[in-house]
Amino acid sequence: xxxxxxxxxxxxxxxxxxxxxxxxxxxxxxxxxxxxxxxxxxxxxxxxxxxxxxxxxxxxxxxxxxxxxxxxxxxxxxxxxxxxxxxxxxxxxxxxxxxxxxxxxxxxxxxxxxxxxxxxxxxxxxxxxxxxxxxxxxxxxxxxxxxxxxxxxxxxxxxxxxxxxxxxxxxxxxxxxxxxxxxxxxxxxxxxxxxxxxxxxxxxxxxxxxxxxxxxxxxxxxxxxxxxxxxxxxxxxxxxxxxxxxxxxxxxxxxxxxxxxxxxxxxxxxxxxxxxxxxxxxxxxxxxxxxxxxxxxxxxxxxxxxxxxxxxxxxxxxxxxxxxxxxxxxxxxxxxxxxxxxxxxxxxxxxxxxxxxxxxxxxxxxx
Numbered sequence: 001x002x003x004x005x006x007x008x009x010x011x012x013x014x015x016x017x018x019x020x021x022x023x024x025x026x027x028x029x030x031x032x033x034x035x036x037x038x039x040x041x042x043x044x045x046x047x048x049x050x051x052x053x054x055x056x057x058x059x060x061x062x063x064x065x066x067x068x069x070x071x072x073x074x075x076x077x078x079x080x081x082x083x084x085x086x087x088x089x090x091x092x093x094x095x096x097x098x099x100x101x102x103x104x105x106x107x108x109x110x111x112x113x114x115x116x117x118x119x120x121x122x123x124x125x126x127x128x129x130x131x132x133x134x135x136x137x138x139x140x141x142x143x144x145x146x147x148x149x150x151x152x153x154x155x156x157x158x159x160x161x162x163x164x165x166x167x168x169x170x171x172x173x174x175x176x177x178x179x180x181x182x183x184x185x186x187x188x189x190x191x192x193x194x195x196x197x198x199x200x201x202x203x204x205x206x207x208x209x210x211x212x213x214x215x216x217x218x219x220x221x222x223x224x225x226x227x228x229x230x231x232x233x234x235x236x237x238x239x240x241x242x243x244x245x246x247x248x249x250x251x252x253x254x255x256x257x258x259x260x261x262x263x264x265x266x267x268x269x270x271x272x273x274x275x276x277x278x279x280x281x282x283x284x285x286x287x288x289x290x291x292x293x294x295x296x297x298x299x300x301x302x303x304x305x306x307x308x309x310x311x312x313x314x315x316x317x318x319x320x321x322x323x324x325x326x327x328x329x330x331x332x333x334x335x336x337x338x339x340x341x342x343x344x345x346x347x348x349x350x351x352x353x354x355x356x357x358x359x360x361x362x363x364x365x366x367x
């Protein structure tokens with residue numbers, strides 16, 4: 001892991017888009033600036049942006065820079081293999097799409113109690129360790145969305161795991177459905193370095209309510225993202241904090257405070273705790289817009305977009321939310337189209353009661 005230059009990474013799940021397609025020119029500018037400022041860690045997965053993320057990696061990064069200029073992480077996602085024999089061909093296709101001969105890190109994607117059994121049955125971990133022996137993977141790890149008990153089980157059964165990617169931010173620190181703090185403590189117990197995903201919780205910790213903004217403004221002139229990302233990076237054992245930057249201005253802001261990283265001081269920590277308490281009183285939906293739920297919805301409901309509108313109306317008092325909802329359902333299903341199949345809840349990393357929340361959206365937008 002010695003080639004990692006700094007503890008801040010470019011998460012390529014939310015790249016800039018133009019009409020639903022990755023904005024290649026802006027992404028190139030972001031890649032160039034990221035590398036110029038001394039950072040070199042990039043994270044992708046086959047399903048990100050409907051399959052566009054890996055292709056953008058090749059176009060904007062790997063075809064333009066020598067292999068030793070960057071660290072590239074990819075993942076094995078359960079929906080892309082049904083049996084052990086499917087894994088190697090899928091892995092080779094990822095290498096080809098990304099335009100590389102090896103991945104620096106390869107993670108078993110979004111591990112939880114249910115899909116872990118599928119990975120075990122298909123000998124996915126064993127296959128990844130074999131690929132490491134062959135030089136096609138440098139480090140094998142996991143990304144994780146479940147209870148601390150499940151994480152402990154996985155790390156006990158596969159002690160060869162080298163690194164763990166967890167969701168970690170100040171809002172989820174003691175949130176019962178995510179349990180960031182306890183998952184962090186399990187990793188420390190097993191002496192596993194960590195990669196942080198969702199440090200700004202899908203943008204929720206950037207688009208702050210007025211009351212929360214005021215708390216940070218009284219502390220200093222940093223952006224809301226700066227306090228969230230620095231919070232995550234301040235903990236011992238955190239090897240990397242990922243940010244899913246979706247335009248050049250976000251990139252510039254993030255680099256401004258991570259280039260010469262300083263942990264949160266005592267006043268900033270108290271401000272973060274105060275903002276956390278404010279959020280708890282607002283009852284916003286803690287959706288990170290990962291969009292895993294959308295891909296499997298038989299009614300084509302844009303669940304994260306509906307929840308974003310619901311938060312905007314209830315938490316931020318945004319009167320445009322009703323208009324955005326009407327525009328959204330011209331393309332996607334309505335909240336009331338939900339057939340209660342539960343496919344969304346089975347895959348949600350935040351363990352949200354999506355069916356009930358869609359009922360709330362019906363009451364808010366369709367009555």
